[in-house]
Amino acid sequence: MNEALLQVENLKKYYPIKGGKFGKVSETVRAVDGVSFSVREGETLGIVGESGCGKSTTGRMIMRLIEPTEGKIIFQNRNIMELSKREMRKARKDIQMIFQDPFASLNPRHTVGHIIEEPMIVHRMGDKKERQKRVEELLELVGLNAYHARRYPHQFSGGQRQRIGIARALAVRPKVIIADEPVSALDVSVQSQVLNLLKDLQKQFHLTYIFIAHDLSVVRHISDRVGVMYLGKIVELSECEALYNHPQHPYTKALLSAVPVPDPDVKTDRIILQGDVPSPAHPPAGCAFHDRCPAAMDICSKEMPMLKTLEDGRKISCHLY
Amino acid sequence: MFYYSIKRLLMLIPVLLGMTLIVFAIIHAIPGNPALTILGTKATPEAIHSLNRSLGLDNPWYIQYFSYLKDILSGDLGTSIQTHTPIASEIWPHLAATIELSFIAMIIAVFVGINAGIISAWKQNTVLDYTAMILALIGVSMPVFWLGLLEQWGFSIKLQWLPSIGRDDIRNSVDPITNLYLLDTLLQGRFDQFWMVLRHLILPSIALATIPTAIIARMTRSSMLEVLKSDYIRTAKAKGQKMVWIVYKYALKNAFIPILTVIGLQTGLLLGGAILTETIFGWPGVGLYIYNAIQYRDYPVIQSGILVIAFIFVMVNFVVDLLYGLFDPRIKYR
Amino acid sequence: MPQASQAQLDPSGAPAKSPMTFALGEFWKSFRKNKPAIAGTIIVLLFIFFAIFAGFLAPQGINDQNIRLKLQPPSAAHWFGTDDFGRDILSRILFGARLSLRVGFLSVIGSIVVGTLLGIIAGYFGKALDVIISRFFDILLAFPSILLSIAIVAILGPSLNNALVAIAIVNVPVFGRLVRSRVLTVKEEEYVMAARSIGMGDARIIFQHILPNSIAPIIVQGTLNIATAILDAAGLGFLGMGAQAPLPEWGKMLSDSREYIQTAPWTVLFPGLAIVLVVVGFNLIGDGLRDALDPRMKN
Numbered sequence: 025m026n027e028a029l030l031q032v033e034n035l036k037k038y039y040p041i042k043g044g045k046f047g048k049v050s051e052t053v054r055a056v057d058g059v060s061f062s063v064r065e066g067e068t069l070g071i072v073g074e075s076g077c078g079k080s081t082t083g084r085m086i087m088r089l090i091e092p093t094e095g096k097i098i099f100q101n102r103n104i105m106e107l108s109k110r111e112m113r114k115a116r117k118d119i120q121m122i123f124q125d126p127f128a129s130l131n132p133r134h135t136v137g138h139i140i141e142e143p144m145i146v147h148r149m150g151d152k153k154e155r156q157k158r159v160e161e162l163l164e165l166v167g168l169n170a171y172h173a174r175r176y177p178h179q180f181s182g183g184q185r186q187r188i189g190i191a192r193a194l195a196v197r198p199k200v201i202i203a204d205e206p207v208s209a210l211d212v213s214v215q216s217q218v219l220n221l222l223k224d225l226q227k228q229f230h231l232t233y234i235f236i237a238h239d240l241s242v243v244r245h246i247s248d249r250v251g252v253m254y255l256g257k258i259v260e261l262s263e264c265e266a267l268y269n270h271p272q273h274p275y276t277k278a279l280l281s282a283v284p285v286p287d288p289d290v291k292t293d294r295i296i297l298q299g300d301v302p303s304p305a306h307p308p309a310g311c312a313f314h315d316r317c318p319a320a321m322d323i324c325s326k327e328m329p330m331l332k333t334l335e336d337g338r339k340i341s342c343h344l345y
Numbered sequence: 346m347f348y349y350s351i352k353r354l355l356m357l358i359p360v361l362l363g364m365t366l367i368v369f370a371i372i373h374a375i376p377g378n379p380a381l382t383i384l385g386t387k388a389t390p391e392a393i394h395s396l397n398r399s400l401g402l403d404n405p406w407y408i409q410y411f412s413y414l415k416d417i418l419s420g421d422l423g424t425s426i427q428t429h430t431p432i433a434s435e436i437w438p439h440l441a442a443t444i445e446l447s448f449i450a451m452i453i454a455v456f457v458g459i460n461a462g463i464i465s466a467w468k469q470n471t472v473l474d475y476t477a478m479i480l481a482l483i484g485v486s487m488p489v490f491w492l493g494l495l496e497q498w499g500f501s502i503k504l505q506w507l508p509s510i511g512r513d514d515i516r517n518s519v520d521p522i523t524n525l526y527l528l529d530t531l532l533q534g535r536f537d538q539f540w541m542v543l544r545h546l547i548l549p550s551i552a553l554a555t556i557p558t559a560i561i562a563r564m565t566r567s568s569m570l571e572v573l574k575s576d577y578i579r580t581a582k583a584k585g586q587k588m589v590w591i592v593y594k595y596a597l598k599n600a601f602i603p604i605l606t607v608i609g610l611q612t613g614l615l616l617g618g619a620i621l622t623e624t625i626f627g628w629p630g631v632g633l634y635i636y637n638a639i640q641y642r643d644y645p646v647i648q649s650g651i652l653v654i655a656f657i658f659v660m661v662n663f664v665v666d667l668l669y670g671l672f673d674p675r676i677k678y679r
Numbered sequence: 680m681p682q683a684s685q686a687q688l689d690p691s692g693a694p695a696k697s698p699m700t701f702a703l704g705e706f707w708k709s710f711r712k713n714k715p716a717i718a719g720t721i722i723v724l725l726f727i728f729f730a731i732f733a734g735f736l737a738p739q740g741i742n743d744q745n746i747r748l749k750l751q752p753p754s755a756a757h758w759f760g761t762d763d764f765g766r767d768i769l770s771r772i773l774f775g776a777r778l779s780l781r782v783g784f785l786s787v788i789g790s791i792v793v794g795t796l797l798g799i800i801a802g803y804f805g806k807a808l809d810v811i812i813s814r815f816f817d818i819l820l821a822f823p824s825i826l827l828s829i830a831i832v833a834i835l836g837p838s839l840n841n842a843l844v845a846i847a848i849v850n851v852p853v854f855g856r857l858v859r860s861r862v863l864t865v866k867e868e869e870y871v872m873a874a875r876s877i878g879m880g881d882a883r884i885i886f887q888h889i890l891p892n893s894i895a896p897i898i899v900q901g902t903l904n905i906a907t908a909i910l911d912a913a914g915l916g917f918l919g920m921g922a923q924a925p926l927p928e929w930g931k932m933l934s935d936s937r938e939y940i941q942t943a944p945w946t947v948l949f950p951g952l953a954i955v956l957v958v959v960g961f962n963l964i965g966d967g968l969r970d971a972l973d974p975r976m977k978n
Contacts, residue, residue: 087876116878123876128869133891142887143877192877363818367830374834486958488910490917491933491951498940498947617823621914625937635826636918639833651830655822 028062029232030086030119030200035059035095037081041305053305055081057256059095060331063200068226068233070247070264072240072279074301078256079236080124083202086234087119088112099200117147120193124205126185130177136163136188137173143195162191166221183214190221200232207242219246240283244268252276255304255312258331262338272334273342274317311343319344353666360659362414368652369413372644373406422652423645427638432649436631440653441524442512443623443630447615449550454557454615455608459597461558462565466573467592477562484559489618493552493625500548508545510627517541549626553618557611564607569597602669609665613658709971716967722960730776737770741927750943760945762936768946771927772953778928779957782843782912783905789847791901794854795893799885801855802862813859816852824849824907825914832920839912839928842921846908857900861893868892895972903965906958913954929954 037056056078063069071079084090086097088104097104099119107115120143123129130139137159144155160170166187177185186206193201203222207215223246225231237243243250244264251261252275260273271277278295297316302308308315314324323343331341388396397403401412416423422432465477501509512526513519519538522529527546530539572578573592581591620632627633631650638646710716729736738757745765753760759768801812819827831845865871866889874884915921916930924931929950936946 084872089872089875113878113880116876121873121876123869123873125869129873131870131874131888131892134887142874142879146877146879146883189873192873196877359814360817360821363814364821367818367822371830371834482959482962483955486906486910486955486962488913488917488930488933488951488954488958490914490930491947491954494933494937494940494947495951498944502941613823617825620825620829621917624918635829639829639918639920644833647830647833651822651826654826658823659821 027064029065029100030234031062031096031098032082032086033060033096033098035082035085035097036093037078037085037090038093051305053303054256054307055304056085056092057307059253059256059258061251061258061261063232063234065199065232066226066230067248068235068246070235070237070243070250071253072237072243072250073253075238076301076304077253078304079238079253080204082253083121083204083234083236086202087116087121089121114147117143117196118198119200119202120196120198122186122189122193122201122203122206125209126182126189127177127209129189130185132177134176135173136175136177136180139177139188140173140191140195143192147196149196158195159191162194165194165225166191181214182210183218186210186218187221190218190225194225194229197229198231200234202234202236204236205238206235208237208239215242216245222246240268240279252279255301255307257312257341258339259313259342260338260340262336262340266336266338272338272345273340274319274344275313278318311341350667353663357659357663361656364652364655364659365414365417366410368648368655369410371651372648373409375644417652422649425638425643425646427641427643427646432646436634436649436653438521438524439629439631439634442526442628443616443619443632443654445525445527446546446550446553446622446628446630447612447619449546450553450615451557451608451612453550453554454561454611457554458558458561459565461562463569463592463597465562465566466569467588469570474566478566481559481562484555485563487555487559489552489555490621490625492555493549493622496548496552497625507548509548512545512629513538513542549622549628552625553615553622556618557608557615560611560614561607605665605668609662612661616654616658706971710967713967713970715963716971719960719963719967722956723964726776726780726957726960729773730780733770733773733777737767737773739767739770741771741774742766742925743770750939750946752943753945759949760943762932762943762946763939768932768949771932772929772949775927775929775932775950775953776957778839778922778926779909779912779954782839782846783909783961786843786847786850786908786912787901787904789844790850790904791854791897793847794851795858795890795897797851798855798858799862799889802859803866803881803885803889809859812855816855819849819852822849825911828911828915829918829920832915837920837923839916839922839926842912842915845915846911849911850904850908853904854897854900857896858893861896862889865889865892899965899969899972902961902968906961906965909954909958909961 035056036054036058039053039055041051041053059078059082061069071082073079081090085092085095086104088097088107092105095105099115104112104115130136134142137156140159140162141155144150144158149155150158156173159173163170163172168184168187168191172180177188180188186209189206206222207218210218219242222233226233233246235243235246247264249262250264250267251258252267252273253259254275260267260271260276262272267276268280271280274295278297281295295318297318299316302312302315308325310323310325310327311317311320311329314320317324321343327343329341329343331339332345333339334345401409404412420433422436424431425435428435461477461481465474468474497509500507508514517538519526519529519535519542520533522532526542527539530536530542569592572595578591578595581595582588619630620635622628623630623632624636631654635647635650638644638650743766745761747765748757748761749763749765751757751761751765757767757769759772762768762771797812797816801809822830827849828842828845831848832841835841835844868888871884871888874888879887912921913928913930913933916928917934919934922928922931924935932950933947936943936950940947
């Protein structure tokens with residue numbers, strides 16, 4: 025296996041809530057609470073979880089779009105957290121991002137050509153002519169036409185806009201792309217086209233993806249390894265097929281049992297979770313999942329389980345193992 | 346509610362401090378030596394030097410500011426150059442005159458403005474609505490001083506219905522107790538004088554009320570239009586309640602918050618407009634006091650006059666903030 | 680590939696049309712239907728015309744005195760009558776349009792430039808700077824505006840230009856707060872997040888992404904503020920804190936002729952009418968712009 029290109033250690037983001045008398049910090053929301061994982065060169069790491077579990081925050085913290093409260097992000101043997109603002113801006117050349125909402129992430133006042141060219145202007149790549157040539161190449165690369173450069177985002181469909189977003193991310197030849205729910209705003213029929221495009225581009229340019237999504241089947245389709253998040257923590261991380269075929273953590277099992285199966289004759293044992301996801305401001309003591317876990321034991325409400333590595337290389341955070 | 350009030354009160358402190366700093370800066374930014382202004386151009390250098398020392402003007406500015414702050418907190422607003430009297434002792438009659446005038450103007454503005462707005466919204470797109478809104482537009486565009494002059498010309502000079510100058514007749518002046526003349530004449534049982542004072546109030550208070558009336562009318566109309574469209578109004582209508590009843594009871598209650606905000610903001614306009622109105626109508630309020638001080642370059646009076654008016658404005662908005670909760674149960678005091 | 684076949688191949692079909700042009704078209708469509716706004720535009724254009732061509736239009740110069748013809752009522756020779764120096768009031772009002780419009784436009788431009796700068800700093804960089812700037816705005820807004828203008832003019836000395844500066848300063852927080860809140864909103868848009876993610880610097884984000892998306896409300900507020908700036912300048916002129924004699928500033932004209940109100944009411948009537956008309960004009964345009972540019976801003 026390749027060595028880790030990007031390594032995240034004990035990443036945390038706490039938001040203080042001001043309230044109570046005279047604006048004292050009354051409580052803290054632990055949006056991300058000690059996440060660690062590593063990504064190898066050329067692979068796709070999927071991150072799944074329900075909305076509000078902290079997966080998007082994690083993605084944005086890797087780019088330092090949101091400043092982490094604590095933790096290390098090591099990229100190519102350098103801790104990104106120690107970079108100055110200016111160095112960080114340069115480092116973003118190597119890590120790019122694709123956003124969820126193709127309608128909101130493109131400035132409606134700029135032409136598509138300008139949107140794709142902008143990263144190259146920012147990183148001072150080539151002269152105007154070279155950049156425009158590259159814009160045209162990129163447009164064709166993502167399955168659009170060179171003449172689309174003169175158009176504005178509102179003249180494109182959602183799928184086309186997401187292709188524009190991908191072209192923008194590719195413009196500066198990054199090594200890592202963080203895709204934050206890149207297809208969840210798209211029609212199902214368009215989703216697979218965009219996913220296949222992402223796969224092709226990965227092969228062609230040897231890209232590394234961190235793929236964040238709530239849709240389990242989408243993640244399965246594209247990922248080599250998958251991490252499952254619950255309330256700001258990774259509960260299980262493993263090879264994709266192993267995770268989907270033999271889920272170990274009770275939460276993963278419950279999530280997978282909720283995926284609809286195309287064949288109506290197949291009877292699945294659906295695990296229905298009790299209650300709602302607790303507020304990240306008041307996570308339950310011990311294991312954050314214990315109050316909804318069908319297999320909860322006494323220890324679960326007292327002690328927080330550590331992330332353990334099982335024999336098959338799977339990482340899991342549960343007292344059952 | 347209690348904690349909220351305390352918190353709001355504490356938040357006032359930086360604003361009030363900033364106000365004193367600005368007012369302090371004004372007097373110190375004015376070109377020329379204050380001692381020279383006080384003593385006149387024929388003063389000897391020694392006299393200027395000793396006055397400088399006794400005024401503390403040879404100290405660095407922050408020391409001067411702190412002693413200024415100390416003076417204000419102990420109720421010392423400085424001494425008028427013109428009359429050589431402490432401003433704190435001579436400002437109250439002026440302040441009372443301005444309060445009386447502004448209060449009456451606010452009552453007019455709220456009463457006329459809210460009713461005009463409600464009727465406009467209720468009879469939307471009728472001649473009544475258009476007339477009210479055109480009047481409101483002209484109202485917000487009206488220079489107060491011009492309107493005042495026209496009133497004097499029409500109602501005092503031509504028609505001779507109402508007095509155009511001052512708070513009372515010189516030959517029949519009110520014996521001040523609180524200096525709020527309407528109150529004083531009532532306390533003394535002088536109903537003839539009460540009537541006289543009221544007649545003096547009519548023209549200036551209408552002039553002063555014009556712009557706030559127009560703004561309140563426009564604001565009321567648009568917030569009423571929104572409320573009248575809502576489901577609970579339709580329900581009330583369906584239940585067969587009388588429209589007048591619905592409009593005034595249900596709708597007004599919900600439209601009151603934005604209106605309250607405007608009233609809070611209008612107080613500033615009213616107090617600012619007072620300087621123009623009082624100048625025209627010879628109304629002996631703080632506005633005229635400041636205006637006369639400007640003519641005489643009586644800087645301590647300008648300084649303290651502005652400070653007092655700004656202080657009142659800030660306090661009115663503080664009270665308005667607290668009143669929100671009484672009218673809107675959705676606002677939680679945290 | 681020839682242009683024509685490209686258009687056919689293009690799935691979206693529409694020719695490249697900037698959203699700006701698109702928005703302008705939409706805006707004009709809705710503004711044109713707004714009769715009061717059109718009326719306001721005509722009034723303001725008329726006054727701008729007066730201001731530019733006052734030299735040709737005015738029957739007399741602003742200081743052509745003729746004591747024998749003082750305080751003449753309106754007549755064929757002097758449509759608006761004459762004042763206490765026998766000067767033609769119509770001519771003075773036409774030239775006065777120059778002064779009032781200049782104060783209105785320049786002071787608002789000044790407030791917009793400074794207010795926008797401070798608003799961006801407060802909204803974009805936040806933290807301590809935001810607290811300081813916002814408090815500063817709060818404090819300035821704690822003074823009734825005309826009183827603060829008076830105080831500033833007292834420092835600078837009474838003149839029309841100093842009145843202009845004072846009015847500009849007093850209105851800075853109005854635009855500062857507006858821009859700050861726009862910046863806070865736009866900053867959370869995903870395309871700004873995207874701009875940061877490609878490594879874009881703050882200056883470029885502000886000028887490329889945030890400012891262009893904050894312009895509409897600034898224009899609306901600016902138009903409405905021209906109206907109040909003209910009113911305030913006239914008020915300062917009336918109090919002797921603005922334009923000085925013999926400038927034909929409308930507020931100053933009113934205060935000079937108030938003692939003749941009994942014998943020559945026209946000396947008071949016409950300058951005041953001019954103020955009301957031009958202020959109504961700007962208010963109508965401002966209301967129309969608000970309705971057309973941003974229906975949500977309707978209050």
